[in-house]
Amino acid sequence: xxxxxxxxxxxxxxxxxxxxxxxxxxxxxxxxxxxxxxxxxxxxxxxxxxxxxxxxxxxxxxxxxxxxxxxxxxxxxxxxxxxxxxxxxxxxxxxxxxxxxxxxxxxxxxxxxxxxxxxxxxxxxxxxxxxxxxxxxxxxxxxxxxxxxxxxxxxxxxxxxxxxxxxxxxxxxxxxxxxxxxxxxxxxxxxxxxxxxxxxxxxxxxxxxxxxxxxxxxxxxxxxxxxxxxxxxxxxxxxxxxxxxxxxxxxxxxxxxxxxxxxxxxxxxxxxxxxxxxxxxxxxxxxxxxxxxxxxxxxxxxxxxxxxxxxxxxxxxxxxxxxxxxxxxxxxxxxxxxxxxxxx
Numbered sequence: 001x002x003x004x005x006x007x008x009x010x011x012x013x014x015x016x017x018x019x020x021x022x023x024x025x026x027x028x029x030x031x032x033x034x035x036x037x038x039x040x041x042x043x044x045x046x047x048x049x050x051x052x053x054x055x056x057x058x059x060x061x062x063x064x065x066x067x068x069x070x071x072x073x074x075x076x077x078x079x080x081x082x083x084x085x086x087x088x089x090x091x092x093x094x095x096x097x098x099x100x101x102x103x104x105x106x107x108x109x110x111x112x113x114x115x116x117x118x119x120x121x122x123x124x125x126x127x128x129x130x131x132x133x134x135x136x137x138x139x140x141x142x143x144x145x146x147x148x149x150x151x152x153x154x155x156x157x158x159x160x161x162x163x164x165x166x167x168x169x170x171x172x173x174x175x176x177x178x179x180x181x182x183x184x185x186x187x188x189x190x191x192x193x194x195x196x197x198x199x200x201x202x203x204x205x206x207x208x209x210x211x212x213x214x215x216x217x218x219x220x221x222x223x224x225x226x227x228x229x230x231x232x233x234x235x236x237x238x239x240x241x242x243x244x245x246x247x248x249x250x251x252x253x254x255x256x257x258x259x260x261x262x263x264x265x266x267x268x269x270x271x272x273x274x275x276x277x278x279x280x281x282x283x284x285x286x287x288x289x290x291x292x293x294x295x296x297x298x299x300x301x302x303x304x305x306x307x308x309x310x311x312x313x314x315x316x317x318x319x320x321x322x323x324x325x326x327x328x329x330x331x332x333x334x335x336x337x338x339x340x341x342x343x344x
Contacts, residue, residue: 015062018043022066022150044070045084069152074139077109079148088135089280091287098128108148117141140272201229203259204252212271217251217278219244246282254278314341 021043024030037056038046044067048060071094072080072087080087082103086094096103113120118141125133204210214221219236226232236248254274261267312318321336 011062011065014058015065017059018062018066019070019150019152021059022070041084044086070150071152073149073151074108075142075146075148077112077148078107080108082106082108082111087139088132089138090135091283096128096132098132100127102127111136112141117143140276142270142273199228201227201232204229204255205232209259209271210255213251213255213274216271216275218247219251247278250278250282251275254281311339311341316341 020027021030021033025034025042033056037049037052044063046060046063048057052060067086070086072085074080074087083096083106087108088094088096111120111124112118119136119139121137124136128136205214211221224232224235226235233248236245239245251274254277257277258269258274261269309320317338317340319336319338321334323332323334325332
């Protein structure tokens, strides 16, 4: 079936069960396990405990996998603890490292200004270390006051294969041959009356929603004389900064994805969410690719360490033994061979 490691494959399946315990804590199974193993915390902070069941041992084995890849998306902030919760935009350490006593049992919403979707920077600078202060400033506060939620970030198998469709999207947008060009008017029409002649350039650059997204990106909205997407993208290329080129591709892809979600699923999001998704996707894909290349390099440098049978010297015998246990029949078996230098 193509699985290179059964252990990793089984761990990924167990991770799905751990993800459900994290996401659906009010379900019957979720409440049962929470009451038994982690009554005062979430699955990510749970401990194995004394006399654990076999099922709990198995699901608990995936905790590190989820802890490394799961993050908390901040909406209202009222359901997320400041401490011991991975809500910062950091791959290495997404939890707050500051240990001010005021932060114990503190919610993220308490770090915001009252009646405003902005961080209280004076309060944050007083309570947090400089490292945490900078990371908190990078967390964009959405105008959506929904509930905080969990999301996955490190699904390396997906991101290691995601570059091809994004590059295909980018190329088709540049040359103006996107297969869904006939739906551009419908995509933009949800926000404003339909234009007579919709274009890729308008949807991804000139539209008011796209304009807000680019304002929040590293590219900004400078003076441009371009009248189509190809010329606009060539202007980005002439800057000579590959970081800006990568962000331009990813933000354009995120804008298109956001409009598809609005058109087909009725889901809307802010410009800040679009830029955040673009940067997160790019960062995760880059990380996955670097790890993949490192593993390939190690594999190419690894010598063949498999054992091979070698014949004994002339006039000598080499005895090879083996044994097996058959649990179904409560039997054991042993065997041996004693070949000579000619293999017989």
